[in-house]
Amino acid sequence: MDRRPFIGVSTYLVDASWSDWRSRRVALVPERYTAYVRDSGGIAVLLPPDAPERAPEVLARLDALVIAGGPDIDPAYYGRPRHPLTDVDSPERDVWETALVRAALAAGMPMLGICRGMQVLNVVCGGTLVQHLPDVVSPDVHAGSPGRYGAHSVRPVPGTLLGGLLPESELVVPTFHHQAVDRLGDGLRVSAHAPDGTVEAVEGPGFALGVQWHPEQGEDLRVMQALVRAATAARTVPLEAVPLEAVSG
Template structure:
């Protein structure tokens, strides 16, 4: 039987309709588990739970993917809310913050996507630009509600991300109106957009901890998620005797 590393993916908690039903649900766009599966991992969903259970959850995983979603609450990084901030997922904020802390403490391979990258930065003591058009003067990172755009990003030479993505510039699917502002402790910028927006960050320490502002689940490029799964496979490998 093929032994695939177990990758936990965080979920939304929302109201949804299917068939004759309408109910509160833990949900996740199918492209997330499909991406992990295509990259060689076994995907499991991690709906919001008691944050005190995060270390136990992390201990059962080989890797963690913190998915995209609503704005991170600015209370997590000590700022008042911008009028355009829609921080509608307090359960996710608490649970995913605890999961990220547990993953970093255990050196569990970690990938944050969009909101997941922003939350990683906040957990490490950084802050966010709450409405990016105010800072860059355009809405190219999220031009239309519900529609993914594309723009180029530039990996920073010498970073782990640049080893994964050696092109000087590559187009990525994007949908975000917030971004990293002050960088969190122990993190470094590993990609930027042409306007200077931080598009990826990574841990300066040992292990695999990466955040990307774009949406690899909306692309055919598996390299970033394959790197997570490969790191998770090494995590799962038995220690040499």
């Protein structure tokens, strides 16, 4: 029996409060990511930060990888001093996600980086980041407002993977970021721009795609549906159905 592909989604550690519990350390990711995977035909598997050497073992159990959005990656990873407005507060996430991306690239696993995830992909490939976009583009249309996503247009590059998935010359996307690609990483190419020239998507060999916007916050499933298709095509050993009596005790 065939199955829907397992899509690993990176999570992060924060202090949260709920019910009778206060300031408990939790691993979480916004529910829109898991809904995005589910609505596109995949099964989301949450990946809390772990030891980097375990990344290949984790990915061996999955069919594709999503690196979610979030705070800025430490600029030490690309050899730059920290900008005063760089938001670095997730060292365990930096270690884990860079290990996941390296392992996925080495294995040729289909991968999608969203916002921060695209930046991690670029940094892992040797690229650098603009640490605060308002320093180089004006007006700033990329960041939205506190607690709310913004929207702006992007222009996919014809002839790229993304250009094939989104063939329109321009489309409006949900956005919330203040950093972007500066020097492009080795083996990557740009596959979308904003009208102000900001890099909005990059891609590498196979299905290694990063988008600077937040597709999980909108209704357009095409990018994730393509990842699910790529994961299904790449899977060589389908999971066999397990008889109910084997697991019912």
